[in-house]
Amino acid sequence: MAINWFKYAAPSSFYGLAGKLVPWFAWPAAILFCVGIYIGFFVAPTDAVQSEAYRIIFIHVPASILSMFIYLIMAGYAALGLIFNTRLSSMMATSLAPTGALFAFISLWTGALWGKPMWGAWWVWDARLTSELILLFLYLGFISLQASIEDPRRADRAGALLAIVGSVNVPIIYFSVKWWNTLHQGSTVKLSGTSMHISMQQAMFTMFAALWLYAIAISLLRVRSIILERERNSQWVTEIVEMKQ
């Protein structure tokens, strides 16, 4: 192997690497966000059924998918940290959680704002929205568990166990909610049945990419603070550029 990946598994070298990587993700994220907005509002045509309101999905759908995706990534990092005792991956898990929770919240918020004109209610007990709500609860559980444990090592390992159990439960929860939804009926609403215009798809993918890159950038930025906090007793921390003041 040409690159020694394990070198970057050490918090001290990853700190520098993350710092260099952040702009490479942040700027494309900002540009793609603008491009996505442009396509979404000026290129994509008005929908025949939903009129202009459908434009909310350019945010709603990517945020929903990412919130689930980030949970799985977070659980994966946490599991790595638990099994191989690599502290950096546990820190990444801790760093991803708030962003995932915010995406879950954005998904719920935009879902409500989309639901009001479409379904006539701010909130319907639709399977997807309900699962998203439960996902938000899972995120909040993870964050508050880690926040209430003083010892960072215990926080990492307890959080990891919770995230793993949570991610095993997510599909179970999703299917049970879906089943419950068909049982009670009434509130299931078919989402956009008409085929999507190609520019709508482009807008959605662009926004998806933008939010994804943003999530990477912000969690890299956050993990840098976490690394510094946890490594404050190490020699290398006193030698970094930011400390030369």
Next chain:
Amino acid sequence: MNKLSLMGLFGLVIRRDLMLAMRRRADVLTTLIFFVIVVSLFPLAVGSEMDMLRKMAPGVVWVAALLASMLSLGRMFSADYLDGTLEQMLLVPQSLSILVLGKIAAHWMLSGLPLVLVAPVLGLQFDMSGQALLILVLSLLLGTPVLSMIGAFGAALTLGLRGGGVLVSLLVLPLCIPVLIFGTGAVIAVTSGVSPASNLSLLGAFLLMSLLFAPWVSAQALRISME
């Protein structure tokens, strides 16, 4: 070797916890009374219209059971943690998973089983039919052990943390949702004339799955928390 048979260990832990609970009978009663009071509050809050009550009954009883089992989670490990006996239990040459399973079983006998036994009486308050009552009891019988097992995991993770009681609910309640859905689903099915078999078998599947994994995961959580 000093190893006990698995059944021997399981029985020993249950006997120990039951003996301790018998010295503090009031604790067991409080959970039960909480359950009864919460269920009885609903008609007072939403009105006494029989049709509505009958419709609400399974949900009300199940949610109250869920809350009551949350309330009693604090007793599962924390008393033993505070006086150091839990520490010693982690140092015995026995399988920790079985030991944890024993504690879960004892906890269920003290907090889950009484709820199952009282539930039919509460169901009568809501004018449930005999058949519905039977299915309600059956669903609780299958579901409350799962609640105890998920709860054990949460209690083990939050051992000794400040605000642990509220935190454990935050962690555990979302994980309990499938049990709640299928537990109430079984009763709703039978009242609307459909077979509750699929709901009950799913509950049974949850029970088996959690029996397989929950003791081990909770044992790991205990080891993490005791570090």
Next chain:
Amino acid sequence: MNWLGFFEMKGYAWYIWGSYGVTLLIIMVEILLVVHKRKVVLQQLRLIRDAEIKE
């Protein structure tokens, strides 16, 4: 192009701008919080270092 008409979004203005506005707001606040946290951490580190130098 009629900008006023564009912003009205055929009567869906509140819903659409509510979604995009709040999303942007959340992202901004998150960025500010993360940057602020970084500042606080660095400040604490310097504080400890300076205290050690004095010793």
Next chain:
Amino acid sequence: MLEVKELACARGEQKLFSDLNFRLAGGELLQVQGENGRGKTTLLRTLCGFIQPLEGEIQWQGKSINELDEDYFANIVYLGHLNAIKDDLSALENLRVSSALSGSTISDSAAIAVLRRMGLRGRETFPVKLLSQGLRRRAALARLLINKAPLWILDEPLTALDVSAVGLMQEMIGEHLRNNGIVIFTTHQPLEVSGAVLRRLTLS
């Protein structure tokens, strides 16, 4: 035989000690010393297997304790800061439960004999919550006498004990060492065991 190789431990993210090496054979007595916060308790808990060390290894009879897992626990008795006795049970019941969990059955007469030796005569069947701090500690120490494990790990065993109990403790440790046992302990009070060589380990 207990062997510690290049052990390093941390509390939180703070490294407490590293490169710790020692080897204890049957009949040896080790006192762990050090100022507060140097990691005495952490070391003892690591030796019990509660805490995974940052680096290094602990071996019992040539095998890593991680490998031995539960089987290692058959070889140790740990006495921590907490007494590990249930207030609602009597001293006798406490002893019976803990010996049953460790896999050995003890007859009532043997248990009562042990408790009497610990100075709990006449109080064997009182709920422990009615006993004084010192008597509770004595009830906790009784565990040492019913357990046949060769390695004793004692964290501050002398707290709350009076002079006669300290004497008893010294006598018990002496007996255990003569039976080829190993004792590791921390203490802030002087503890002298006649006929045994005291090794000292200072954490700094």
